[in-house]
Amino acid sequence: MKKLTVGIAGVGRIGKIHLENLARKFSQVTVKTAVDAMEAGREYARSLGVENVTDNIDDLINDPEIDAVIVCSPTDTHAEYTMAAARAGKHVFCEKPLDLSLDTVKEVLAVVEEAGVKLMIGFNRRFDGNFMKIRELVEAGKVGEPHILKITSRDPGPPPVSYVKVSGGMFMDMTIHDFDMARFIVGSEVKEVYATAGCMVDPEIGEAGDVDTALVTLTFENGAMGVIDNSRKAVYGYDQRVEVFGTEGMANTDNNHYDNHRFYGAGGINAALPLNFFMDRYIDAYYNEMEAFVTALEKGEDMPVSGKDGIMSMAIGLAAKKSVEEKRPVAVSEILG
Amino acid sequence: MKKLTVGIAGVGRIGKIHLENLARKFSQVTVKTAVDAMEAGREYARSLGVENVTDNIDDLINDPEIDAVIVCSPTDTHAEYTMAAARAGKHVFCEKPLDLSLDTVKEVLAVVEEAGVKLMIGFNRRFDGNFMKIRELVEAGKVGEPHILKITSRDPGPPPVSYVKVSGGMFMDMTIHDFDMARFIVGSEVKEVYATAGCMVDPEIGEAGDVDTALVTLTFENGAMGVIDNSRKAVYGYDQRVEVFGTEGMANTDNNHYDNHRFYGAGGINAALPLNFFMDRYIDAYYNEMEAFVTALEKGEDMPVSGKDGIMSMAIGLAAKKSVEEKRPVAVSEILG
Amino acid sequence: MKKLTVGIAGVGRIGKIHLENLARKFSQVTVKTAVDAMEAGREYARSLGVENVTDNIDDLINDPEIDAVIVCSPTDTHAEYTMAAARAGKHVFCEKPLDLSLDTVKEVLAVVEEAGVKLMIGFNRRFDGNFMKIRELVEAGKVGEPHILKITSRDPGPPPVSYVKVSGGMFMDMTIHDFDMARFIVGSEVKEVYATAGCMVDPEIGEAGDVDTALVTLTFENGAMGVIDNSRKAVYGYDQRVEVFGTEGMANTDNNHYDNHRFYGAGGINAALPLNFFMDRYIDAYYNEMEAFVTALEKGEDMPVSGKDGIMSMAIGLAAKKSVEEKRPVAVSEILG
Amino acid sequence: MKKLTVGIAGVGRIGKIHLENLARKFSQVTVKTAVDAMEAGREYARSLGVENVTDNIDDLINDPEIDAVIVCSPTDTHAEYTMAAARAGKHVFCEKPLDLSLDTVKEVLAVVEEAGVKLMIGFNRRFDGNFMKIRELVEAGKVGEPHILKITSRDPGPPPVSYVKVSGGMFMDMTIHDFDMARFIVGSEVKEVYATAGCMVDPEIGEAGDVDTALVTLTFENGAMGVIDNSRKAVYGYDQRVEVFGTEGMANTDNNHYDNHRFYGAGGINAALPLNFFMDRYIDAYYNEMEAFVTALEKGEDMPVSGKDGIMSMAIGLAAKKSVEEKRPVAVSEILG
Incomplete structure (x- = not known):
């Protein structure tokens, strides 16, 4: 060959x-x-x-x-x-x-x-073993009809303000991964977005016109509801979790930790923190992602993450931004036109 | 004495x-x-x-x-x-x-x-050991300034429709516990509510004019944000969890389970489900609650859950209801007048 | 009736x-x-x-x-x-x-x-929900043929030396519960015992002729092997765990903890300690035990813990003591005569 | 350079x-x-x-x-x-x-x-992040004086009988890693060994003169006691855990799993199995090991695993073999001569 x-x-x-x-x-x-x-x-x-x-x-x-x-x-x-x-x-x-x-x-x-x-967009998190497993459980019907999706996505620390200024804002830069994850897990398009957000981590981010903490409520076309919570600064590390609840059960996933020891002392039980850096957490995801691209090319199949996936996540991000500005739920169709 | x-x-x-x-x-x-x-x-x-x-x-x-x-x-x-x-x-x-x-x-x-x-209202969940611990961590400043609160509250099964009709609706009957929990954990009043809800579990509940699944976003006076997710039917049991995230860390609590065994077989690892019934889950909370009442009377101290606590949770519930009806965020002050 | x-x-x-x-x-x-x-x-x-x-x-x-x-x-x-x-x-x-x-x-x-x-002996731990679940899994064949049993049994602190002197020694006073547990979980009699033990916690216990730390190896008649580890002092609380490994899988059980919170801070993850006191840990077991006694009387059934169970655990304890003294494996039949 | x-x-x-x-x-x-x-x-x-x-x-x-x-x-x-x-x-x-x-x-x-x-022996498990953490806790005195060591080491399946015949036997081929781990974690030499073992997994292994299941009790020169349990076949995967208990606390480590999802269904909670293959489990350990070798050469330092480490683990293995044959505890000094 x-x-x-x-x-x-x-x-x-x-x-x-x-x-x-x-x-x-x-x-x-x-x-x-x-x-x-x-x-x-x-x-x-x-x-x-x-x-x-x-x-x-x-x-x-x-x-x-x-x-x-x-x-x-x-x-x-x-x-x-x-x-x-x-x-x-x-x-x-x-x-x-x-x-x-x-x-x-x-x-x-x-x-x-x-x-x-063919075009594939690098939403690497879809290829993380934990999230793939959650999607697999939804796809296989184990969760039943999905009703509630919860995504926790918190960074270990904010990027430099210089980066914030050119990033397109937190929703376009950081939450966009979560919007893609939401669509990936639930398997339905997002219809409407309501977001509350604030600048609670670093005032300079606010001065640059951006937010650093947010709660975003999503309504899906299939009736499911979702919520994403974001923070630019979790002192305990990179916090990336997903939970999906449906008629047949609930599936969730924890973070990956530095090691899995437990220490039991007179003062309590201690364990290791979640990995602190996205390249540590998603190192296998990057490999899996590239394998998916190569395989799709070899087999002449559709790309697992398409251009449409790129555009939909952007539209949700823009809807979230508008929702914060106008303090109301915003339909994604308003953005897509 | x-x-x-x-x-x-x-x-x-x-x-x-x-x-x-x-x-x-x-x-x-x-x-x-x-x-x-x-x-x-x-x-x-x-x-x-x-x-x-x-x-x-x-x-x-x-x-x-x-x-x-x-x-x-x-x-x-x-x-x-x-x-x-x-x-x-x-x-x-x-x-x-x-x-x-x-x-x-x-x-x-x-x-x-x-x-x-003196008047004490029976919000028993405040006296559950898990939630008391979370509140204690917040109060002691371990979590820092709270930014994000997440409450999962799912019942094992819906009540009879006859009960639904006289209950005041899910927000007043079920979520009211979560509204109280939110105020208790964060230690600040709720300023605004945005709720999405639907009837996804049992159509008869919808015909009775109520919802059975909801996502409620709360904005607190101290700037924190919160989200409550509710379902009237979790097939795996009574799901009652809280997570609070702040500048210094995150604290969360899992359910109480029937036992803590793990079985490792060729097909995976299995564990016991969460307790299925509120009286099992909160049996100790009921005792602690009564002890708090008796102690406050003996010492002539303020009640740990006051009449104001009762009224505030109701107002949040009514705001949530209005938010669903009018598809917009509703200020609690609109309700309290 | x-x-x-x-x-x-x-x-x-x-x-x-x-x-x-x-x-x-x-x-x-x-x-x-x-x-x-x-x-x-x-x-x-x-x-x-x-x-x-x-x-x-x-x-x-x-x-x-x-x-x-x-x-x-x-x-x-x-x-x-x-x-x-x-x-x-x-x-x-x-x-x-x-x-x-x-x-x-x-x-x-x-x-x-x-x-x-009818006579029932109060081996209350058999009626603890966790251990009952492990036994149930063995009995139902989920674990397959048991090969390895591991019991961890550590007290939060040693008893007074005055008590040690009249207790019959650690094997007869403390480990006897574990010997009963071993027989209960595996469902086979212990054939041979090899024990190593020392006085590592409190020299006065040694002066009183007893040990406070031990590893006891058991050989069962059905070929399974077991090990019990004991300490009179675990600074982190009362440590009572069981693990059984067999041809079809492994089942184990953790302790019961004060609560199930997790705190994620910059320095690591913290959790609550195991319950520190046997009456807290086994409070439900005492109820279940009495219910079993009453039920057996009402139904005219055999007692779930018989006089033979009392005698066998004693014999294993005496064999363990002899094994330490003579530094060799001792057959239980040597003791029973 | x-x-x-x-x-x-x-x-x-x-x-x-x-x-x-x-x-x-x-x-x-x-x-x-x-x-x-x-x-x-x-x-x-x-x-x-x-x-x-x-x-x-x-x-x-x-x-x-x-x-x-x-x-x-x-x-x-x-x-x-x-x-x-x-x-x-x-x-x-x-x-x-x-x-x-x-x-x-x-x-x-x-x-x-x-x-x-300089000579370094490839005991790769010493460089596994979990076990390094346990050793670090012991070395830093967090565990206090070690009293009890427990090593679980079970393979997902037995090697071919042809391999068994030339392997030197289970103690020399498989348990030797655990003997090295025991010395590494406790930081003291093994003085005496008592082993019980049998052929419970595959009769052909027994016919080849070897065992496939064992419990090995170790006595260390510093007074600590240890136990290793081995099986050639754990249907749920490669089971590699360590626990060390001492005067100041207890540290243990779980396996690494395929992913960390939990599924909550009507029938219970399910989770992913431990990794099934030593090269998956220890892939990072192999890297860390080689880094330690290269670093020791560059800095002219002592090798972290020496020839003596190789000889001591062998001697313990030979003592375990003799203990099974003679049904008595065997001093390592008997073997070393």
Whole structure:
């Protein structure tokens, strides 16, 4: 069988993970080209034996041998690179979000569709073993008809304010993962959003026009209700849990912890904290995600996370933002137009 | 020290628990009189050596030796008995709710205040060891400033529709416990309520004009946010959990289970379900609650659950109802007037 | 149906529990007589409405109306009272141990057998919900053929040395419960014992000729192996766990804790300790045990814990003691003769 | 700083893990040479860019540029390769056991000592995060003086009988890891061993002269007692737990599971099984182990697992075997001579 030839645009924090996985763990893949503006990224690619290491994206886009492009470059290049690759007839895996503008995202999806290539969006959490298990239980009907979904999503600490300012806001930057998770677990679209939010962690975030703590209520088309709670700062670590309740039962999942010891002393029982960093928590998810992309390409199947998934999560995020501003529930259809 | 002399009005399901506790476990209390319309209740009181067993409430109200009255009779007698006892100069412990009408409750509280007696409302869950521990952690500052409160409250099965019709609706009958819990844990008043709800368990409940599944978002005066999720039917039992998240940490509590075994077989690990019945789950809470009432009387201290606690939870319930009807957040002040 | 008329000998710490249960919770039982040498015990019995409260055991033994006797008096009266009651044609529930001498125990059992009455030994832990569940899983074949049994049994603190001196030693006083548990869970007799033990908690215990820490290996007749670990002092509370491993799986049980909260702070996760006191841990077991006794009498069934159970656990204890002294495995048959 | 140049002998199941770790994750290490008798192993080495890939061990031993050798070849070559490497002045990391003969092991250690090189034995479990945490708690004095150690070690299934026959027996092949763990956790030497064992899983194992189920009691020089329970077949997966109890508390560790979901249905609560395979469970341990080896070489420090560790675990294993044969406790000094 012919090997799949891929190129990667961006060898930064997440790019390195994808590149190492592709180069070392998928015998059916050849990483021919790696593009990065920084020498450190290029050096990393060379150490993995990538044939063509460059700072010029055109070397990748114009190479007819390349079947698929992995876009891990900065967010503001996602739309451009994805469209360029699609127009060149290449399949694309793109880290989320495609863009912060809904119009641009729609444009990208139109280009992708016209090109007839496949596009997968990097919602990596869908590929976490815990969340996959919850989805599997829902899909298999073990939970029955889902009635209530609860997602806890708290970061160990807020990002720098400089990042907050260009991030699109907490709902678009952080909660967007939870919106995707909500749709993934329940298997139904979100119809309406009501959000309350505030700046309770860091006043500078508020001054930058953003929030850092939120409760978002979701109503799904199938009648289920959901709630997401977010905080930018959990002193005990990265808190990522899901619970789904239905007519036949309830399934939930705890965090992954540093170890599973218990210490029983005169003062109580102590245990280890949850992992503190998203790359520790989701390291296996990144691998599983890339495997899903490669497998879908090999088998000619639909991508497990589509462009539509990208656009729907964005729309929910924009609805949440509007709900906070206008202090009322907002229909997602208001946003999608 | 002089013993406390009490009388009990109503020896039904919960009255029996209070009567047995008072008669057997508080050496400083004499239960002089028990009133019940049914012979079964009176027989139970006699078996505990109650001196005066009767079906006439006046025997209790008019007895000058009785210091305090425990009102466990049907809900529609709560206001009348509480006022009568207060006017007769007796302290009152009254099962929740004082009444389904906010105006009547206000009237009862006015009578109690004028009489200068003490009134405690039977929000028993505040005295559950798990929830007391969570409150203790919040009060001691371990959690820091509370930001997010989450209450899960699901019944093992819906009540009969005949009961639903006279119950005042799910928010007033079931969620009212959670509203009280929310105020108790966070230690701040609820300012605003947004509720989504539906009839997902039993269509007859919907036909009776009530809901059986809900997500209620609370905004507290101190800025914290809270969410309560309710279902009238959890197939796995009575699900009562609380989580509070703040600047210094997070505290949560699981259910109480039938036992704590684990079975590891080829097909997975199995454990016992949560207790299925509120009287099993809260049996110790009922004792602790009565102890708190007796202790407050002995020491002349304020009641741990006051008439105001009764009125505030009702107001939140009415706000939740209005929020569902009008599909918008409702300020509790709108209800309280 | 005729009520069961019982008398109780000894209204001390455990006698009070049994008396309260019998007087309040078994409508089919009348406690006619209570005997105690101390006024406190007698006062307690009076408060429960016992008709005949006395310090004279003969008032109980010679009363032809009494069907059964509950022996909770000091250990050195167990054999005498049990034999007297049996000879008077009364069934007996006797707290463990029947006696510290194997010969005396054999004599008691002979008297009981000749009298044709029933005798139950108070191995209360068999009636703890957790351990009953483990036994149930073994009995139902879920665990398959049992191969390995592990019992953890650690006290929160050592008894006074004065008590140690008259207790018969740790194996006879403390581990005897675990020997009974081992036989109960596995459902097979212990064939051989190897024990290592030392005085590691309190040197005075060693000076009194006893040990306070031990590991006891058991070999069962059905081929299973078991290990009991004991300590007289666990700073974190009363530690009582069982694990059984077999061809089809493994079942284990954790302790009961003060509450089930978890606190997640910057320094780790904290939880509540196990209950610290055997009467808290086993309060339900005492009730279940008495219910089993009463039910067996009512139905004319065999006692769930027989005189043989008493003698076998003693023999294992004596074998363990000999094993430590002689540093070799000892067959239980060596002890039983 | 000069890079460390290493060679690896054996690129089989465990060799691949070490090779990948060394080649990809340690920038301070160059893997110059890989030796394997099989083309598959050599192909794997080539794919990682190893310069010199060969089937001739002498290419490795005789290369003066190689600082250290990783021995992952079949057990019967361990002693020979380790001695050859040592004589050539190279440090050695050798998978356990060095040999099945105590005399040979002694000879190897003498050669290593004379050569003045460092030797580390691959007891990988010491580098598992859970067990490291337990050791850390003991070392930091949190547990106080250790009194009781409990190790559960059960395999998901027995090896082929052909392997059993050449393995040296369960104590030397499987329990040897637990003997090392016992010494590691308690931090004291084992003085005496008493073992009971049987063939309960597979009669063919018994026919091959081996056991498959065992309880081993250890007495440590510091007075602590320990027990190891082994089974060759746990239907629920690979069961690897440790508990240590001391004067100040107790620390234990659970298994690692496939995921951490809980499903609550009408029939009970279900959870995922422990990982079923040692390479899944210990994948991080293999990395940590190699890091410890590399770090010790770089810093010129003592190896964290020494040749003495290899010999002591063997001696305990031989004592356990003798204890079963002679049905008595056996001093380790009897074996060491």
